[in-house]
Amino acid sequence: MTLNAILITGRTINQGATIENKTSSDYQEATALCELNSKDIGLLGIKPGSRISVKTDHGDVVVKLKENNGNPDGLAFIPMGPWANAVVDPDTKGCGMPGFKGIKARLEPTDNKVLSMKELIARYK
Amino acid sequence: MELLIKNGAVFDPVNGIKGDKTDISVKDGKIVNNVSSKATVLDAGGRLVMAGGVDAHSHIAGAKVNVGRMMRPEDSRSGISPRTKITRPCTGYTVPNVYAMGYRYAQMGYTTVFEAAQAIMKARHTHEELEEIPIIDKGALTLFGSNWPTMDFVREKNMDKLAAYVAWGLLASRGFGIKCVNPGGGEMWGFGKNVTGLDDVVPSFDVTPREIIVSLMKVNEMLGLPHSVHLHCNNLGNPGNYKTTLASMELANQVKASKDRQVMHVTHLLFNSWGGTNWGDFESKADEIANFLNNHDNITGDMGQMIFGSATTMTADGPKQYANAKLLHAKWSNGDVELEDASGVVPIYYVKQISVHAIMWAIGLELALLTKDPYKMLLTTDHPNGGPFVNYSEVISLLMSNKKRQEEIKTVHEAVHAKTKLPGLDRELDFSEIAIMTRAGTSKVLGLLDTKGHLGVGADADISIYDIKPDQIDPSVEHAKIKSAFSSAAYTIKGGQVVVKDGQITATPLGRTYWVDAKVPQQHHDEMMKDIVRKFKNYYSIQLANYMVQDEYVSHPQVIKAGAIPVEVN
């Protein structure tokens, strides 16, 4: 099952609290996740805590699913950080700011593992 | 380090020198009687020599100046020059970067400049910028006119506590004197309102602008501060405001000076000498203002001359700036400071063919030409409100040449004929009068005449030499030469060091920052602090312990001591 969603990224308190400790599992737990409401999670047919693949025109990444019923239908949220940035729209639109919010994304359950920060960045080398 | 300036045509009104060839000896940054034969000799070649220029009112540093830069990249991109071996890059015209501020003043022969307004809570920012302005000596006036402690102590009629607050506020802000902007209006603007005159009551504080002004003047003299209260009158920028200005100036009679200077300096009078009731019947009342000054000796003013072209208005007069932004459909920044004051920044473009602008331009010149004593009317453009300070040479040439004025009048809106007296004024200022308006007078008004604004023994060796031979020029006719010479000094000497030669920066020493350390009886201080502690606990958004400007921000201080003097107040 594929869920088409609009992806936004942003701060969370756990992302902030681990930001000066980015090699830690705490940071990964805080940021390598994607929040959807329970209805969308139901559409995906998996449970919170499962792994999902998030694909956009700009990249793909595997993160853990988290429930957040503050999200409207079809809206996915990934905390700011390297996992989110694997899939955001880099275009600065003539004003220097990449597209961290409002990216069309395709979400699917996956068995692939969530890469660690070092593994994720190693993909760019 | 010794320097001997020979063959200069010296204009030093304080010491009665009017163009005489006078040698000037310099040693260790001061002017001395004579120097040894080892002194470097600088031959002025008969050119005009004056003390370094002193500006008593200019917006050169601090929060609102930086907001001006931030909101005006289109201004920053003008006046760009790359770094050199000696200088950092320069940007901006109306809101230059810190380096351009210092270099451009020095290039005009100015060596001392006072920032006209800082809120105590944002004073650290002011000093951060002042620290990076090269060459010139500087200082900053501190806003007290809408501060809650000021208004509370005024209401309580407790001048001891008010004096203690001013003394503490000057220390907290490393400030030089009392600035009072649209008294009461800053607080009113907290809820989007304003005062309309001297007797409006500020709600919740139950005081009037009149009471604030008089009280601040009283404590200014109680403390024996070097400078007087520096007043930006209520109703600035409104047609008909000359009446408020005259009524405010009348208040100076209520206080006796503690030293040989005015008790009230009314600033940028160009914006406060307006007649009429609206933009249609707008007219100059500069004559009434000048007439008042001519008949009173306890009050001084400055022009705030307007320069056609781009300007950036910036003032602690928050409500005025919102009104300006609406009128001009211009971008608008507002900067209320909790418990203290307001501020606003709005760009403007002064156009010769707009009647109001043409009349404003004339008002500034009328003020200077109708005020008989140049010690009472300083030369400023209220930079960058009337226009950027780099245009002082334009103002000087206008004041020295009726011919130039008449030529200019032909190019501006005809309203200057019906609405101002400028076309009929044929007074032409001489070099001595210019020296007073830009040096001696500004220094006297600031209370710095012992070391600034003249070339007598003991003065700071701040000297400018201009490429004019006074005995060979008719400024009235050769006004273009006057303008050119005053815009770019042949030499500027700061503290005995040549910092400008042929208009080019040759050295960039860091100048000093003046601030006033005023003492009050401990008991008054303690009483006052009880109130301050309560305000921090309940109302400020920062801790008292983090409020005061630390020594680190004033690396080259020039501290002037002052203290409580018992004075008679009427």
Next chain:
Amino acid sequence: MTIITDALCPFCGCVCDDLTIIVENNKITDIKNACKLGASKIMGHHRIKAPMMRADKKSDFKEVSFDEAINEAAQILFKSKRPLMYGWASALCEVHKKGILLAEEVGAIIDNTATVCHAPSTLAVHEKGLPSATLGQVKNRSDVTVFWGSNPVHAHPRHMGRYSVFAKGFFQEKGRKGRKVIVVDVRKTETAAMADEFVQLQQGSDYLVISALRAILSGHADVVPESVGGVPKEQLVKLVDTLKAAKFGSIFFGMGLTQSISRYKNIDNAISLITELNAFTKYVISPMRGHYNVTGFGQVCTWETGFATAVDFARGAPYYNPGETAANDVLLRKETDAAMIIAGDAGAHFPADSVRHLARIPVVQIDPYWNPTTEVSNVVIPVAICGVEVEGTAYRMDGVSLRMRKMIEPTLPTDVEVLDRITERVRELRGE
């Protein structure tokens, strides 16, 4: 044991200055008044211990001396034709001054973390100005507080308590009870859950909704369609009435505006709304700045260069044009041929393509912490933590400058010392 009172927090733009820090044997053992974010940073101990270098980014780092690392950093900058010097938000203003000087000397582009945060807000200020106020003005007066695309519960945990919602002030003696709180967002965030009114927009429709509010405010409700950005017109009309009824209103906006479609034009439009509301009553608008001194970099850069960030010194004079001179612009164009990343983490917070380019060019990192930027660096110079081990100036989100305390003695050099030494070495290489 030493107790430091009224200490300042080097985490977010709130720069809370009421912390109490307990220090024993040069270690911080306890902290009072800090939020989770501040406490985690001040109490954190995960540090890079020594300078490191490597030629091949796929190989492991080797520890080197500071001299070696500083020399290599200087060589990289000296040889570069298009250096980028990025970061700065977690450093003090004293560091920014040194950085701008070095950028001038090596002809670099200098940009700060605002480029992925509130730089669009500055672009909007160029268009419309910034009607704002210090936070105490909000605390004492604001009776309508709007959070638009910002989520202080997560990003600025003490903002509401200290300044904007729960705080008691002179004209707001009742604190929360005297204030109406409105949240405009695409998600019902924890902040929205605490609001009196939540206006839920479709993602990316902020610009349209703000224009609709302006149209209604200016008496042109007739042209506004029945629904804008997913918000019923009726609710927009009611919202305008609520806004107008304030005695003092304040709007705090965040990345919801700066990063969505229309970028800075969202803020441009919001500033106009605030300006127009001032014709009715008092309103101010403020960006919710992220890092504790991201505002400071903008201030210093502005007074030194005339421009707030993204300043290109290639030709010796400052040139500014985000979209052309911002960090991601030049990284995505693969123009940058060397980078220095200091007090900011491009590796974590830039899009993948930008990080890919960083992985291809020489990169110098100056930072206390190991992070994704470290992973793409060749030279890593660890430094003392500003605001914990180094004192100096920071600007709170409302532009109030404060002096950060030193809580403990540093065991590593400061950013200022490192930048001084790099600058000195660059001058030597140039033969000066």
Next chain:
Amino acid sequence: MQTVTIKPRKEIKISVEAENISPDKFGGKTEKEIQSLVAWMGNQKTTLGELFSVKVEGSGPAADTKIVLEGDFSRVKRIGEGMTAGLIMINGNVDMHLGAKMSGGKISVKGNVDSWAGREMKGGELIVEGNAAYYLGAGYRGESCGMRGGKITVLGNALDFVGEHMCGGEIFVKGNTGILPGLSNNGGKIVIGGNTSRPGSEMSKGTIIVNGKVDEMMPVFKLEGDEAVDGVTYKKYTGDVIGNGKGLLYVK
């Protein structure tokens, strides 16, 4: 008539700033003089001759100077900046700020142009056969006026902020544009052949004609009814109503 042909000597990766590539700078100059004109590559001050081969045929003033750019100029900025006369023909793509502040003459591009083409243009003509990027015919940060005069034609598409702050002149985009074309239009004319979104926000004067689809209309326009322009019937809107704008927006 003077014809100057310029070709890059090698691939350019770091953008070159070459405001000296302009008929005003080349007119009446010899090959050697043109080669010695300054250009910047990153922080390296260099010359046009270092970066490009320069061939000059004939001689003449700016107005009679034709500059032909052969090869890849996609990393060469500021070509034709401030030009007042003459002709520049570009056979490939060019980088940012093409023809910025130009007041006369003509620039013709076979390929694509990057952002800020025709920025603050005052006069003359700019023709782009390919696509344009952001801020076509727009202004500089903080300025109240972008393009003031002249004509820009783009046969392909353009991205966001076409004609931002326009105070005069005309822009024709045959294809689609990104969001917010004609933002704060203060007197210019923009014709869009294809689709766009959010046109005309804050316009006070001027005209915007959209022949394709408008994805999202700004909620600040008053529908005045149908009106024919050059024989084509459009829905006519006026606005932006917030500032009592007198702008005209025509949507098919």
